Amino acid sequence: MNRxxxxxxxxxxxxxxxxxxxxxxxxxAILATMxxxxxxxxxxxxxxxxxxxxxxxxxxxxxxxxxxIDNGSDTDEQLxxxxxxxxxxxxxxxxxxxxxGVMMMNQADPSLLAVPAGGTLEMAPGGLHVMCLQVTEAPxxxxxxxxxxxxxxxxxxxxxxxxxxx
Amino acid sequence: MTVSERPHSDADxxxxxxxxxxxxxxxRRRVWAVAAAVAAAGILAFFVGTALRPHIYAGTVFQSPSPxxxxxxxxxxxxxxxxxxxxxxxxxxxxxxxxxxxxxxxTLSNAAKAIDNLGSDGERVNVMMVTVDPERDTPELLGxxxxxxxxxxxxxxxxxxxxxxxxxxxxxxxxxxxGTPESGYLVDHTASLMAIDPDGFLRLLWTPDVTNEDLxxxxxxxxx
Numbered sequence: 376m377n378r379x380x381x382x383x384x385x386x387x388x389x390x391x392x393x394x395x396x397x398x399x400x401x402x403x404a405i406l407a408t409m410x411x412x413x414x415x416x417x418x419x420x421x422x423x424x425x426x427x428x429x430x431x432x433x434x435x436x437x438x439x440x441x442x443x444i445d446n447g448s449d450t451d452e453q454l455x456x457x458x459x460x461x462x463x464x465x466x467x468x469x470x471x472x473x474x475x476g477v478m479m480m481n482q483a484d485p486s487l488l489a490v491p492a493g494g495t496l497e498m499a500p501g502g503l504h505v506m507c508l509q510v511t512e513a514p515x516x517x518x519x520x521x522x523x524x525x526x527x528x529x530x531x532x533x534x535x536x537x538x539x540x541x
Numbered sequence: 542m543t544v545s546e547r548p549h550s551d552a553d554x555x556x557x558x559x560x561x562x563x564x565x566x567x568x569r570r571r572v573w574a575v576a577a578a579v580a581a582a583g584i585l586a587f588f589v590g591t592a593l594r595p596h597i598y599a600g601t602v603f604q605s606p607s608p609x610x611x612x613x614x615x616x617x618x619x620x621x622x623x624x625x626x627x628x629x630x631x632x633x634x635x636x637x638x639x640x641x642x643x644x645x646x647x648t649l650s651n652a653a654k655a656i657d658n659l660g661s662d663g664e665r666v667n668v669m670m671v672t673v674d675p676e677r678d679t680p681e682l683l684g685x686x687x688x689x690x691x692x693x694x695x696x697x698x699x700x701x702x703x704x705x706x707x708x709x710x711x712x713x714x715x716x717x718x719x720g721t722p723e724s725g726y727l728v729d730h731t732a733s734l735m736a737i738d739p740d741g742f743l744r745l746l747w748t749p750d751v752t753n754e755d756l757x758x759x760x761x762x763x764x765x
Contacts, residue, residue: 429646429647429650431642431646431689432639432685432686432689432690433685433689434639434682434685434686434689435639435640435642435686436639436640437640437641437642437724438642439642439643439646463723464723464724466721466723466724468643470643470644472732472748472749475714475731476731476732476733476748477714477729477730477731477732478644478729478730478731478732478749479718479729480641480643480644480727480729481727482721500643500644500647500749501643501644501647501749501750504642504643506642506643506724507642508723508724509723540650
């Protein structure tokens with residue numbers, strides 16, 4: 376009995392931080408939900424989990440952005456286009472090195488832009504990239520650039536590309 | 542240690558003890574001493590081994606029989622390039638163009654990071670990007686482009702035939718190809734980063750996927 380009585384106050388003391396923790400968790404959950412909702416294309420199940428680009432010399436007329444798109448839905452999706460105020464035109468390109476070490480950059484074959492149900496489309500330097508052409512103003516370190524991705528299904532995703540030194 | 546703690550503590554027994562089988566605490570002490578010696582030797586061997594182990598280059602190593610071919614091109618600063626000026630230093634040579642948004646910035650920013658990582662040794666690394674797009678890359682444009690990554694970088698240009706000859710001498714291929722009306726033409730090009738060592742020989746070649754950490758380690762070794 377004494378022991379049980381001894382535990383009582385202790386438990387009470389412990390309760391307070393745990394309440395605080397659960398509150399923090401609740402807010403984190405709300406925030407996370409808001410973020411997910413804002414990144415989702417109207418409940419399409421598409422989510423951009425990473426979007427970045429390198430800062431470019433002011434004289435650069437082209438810049439590359441790299442996005443990672445998760446498809447949480449059970450429908451296949453296909454990335455078809457992208458647009459941004461900062462780019463006169465956007466093409467989705469793929470850099471590919473041949474056996475002789477020659478780097479060739481081409482518009483990406485549509486087969487490379489599929490985002491299969493439950494799958495991911497990942498872009499990275501030296502491979503797939505969103506090619507921002509006729510750059511109106513070169514992206515600078517620390518900037519956030521608005522980019523819209525268009526899918527064959529008619530879904531569009533608004534993405535914020537963060538300009539980083541990776 | 543006090544006398545009372547020692548077994549067979551009688552002074553009379555001391556001489557006898559030395560000749561007889563060691564008492565347990567002494568044996569333990571000896572075991573500890575041996576263990577400590579072995580551990581110390583092991584640690585020493587590890588560090589000596591690490592220091593002496595030859596560096597394994599991340600890049601592809603060349604054993605060039607003759608010094609690197611002359612680069613008869615002009616730097617964006619207006620100065621002609623003479624490789625003889627760079628003896629005792631490393632030259633990193635890259636062929637690229639300013640309308641290249643993916644692989645060229647990747648390589649140049651990796652080179653800039655490696656130079657930062659090297660600290661004061663980085664001052665002995667000289668990055669030069671030869672344009673494979675002489676039509677669009679004016680010296681001014683080239684200069685602004687390369688110095689964005691590091692102010693020491695040089696952009697190299699020259700007459701069409703000088704560029705073609707330099708590229709051929711370094712085994713570099715480049716060819717302009719029609720893109721879309723939006724992108725204009727694109728230039729396919731060998732995307733290797735090459736290093737000319739402090740003795741003036743072509744020594745190393747990296748593909749664009751080299752990390753700046755690997756590049757740093759290779760350059761540190763090359764600088765000696």
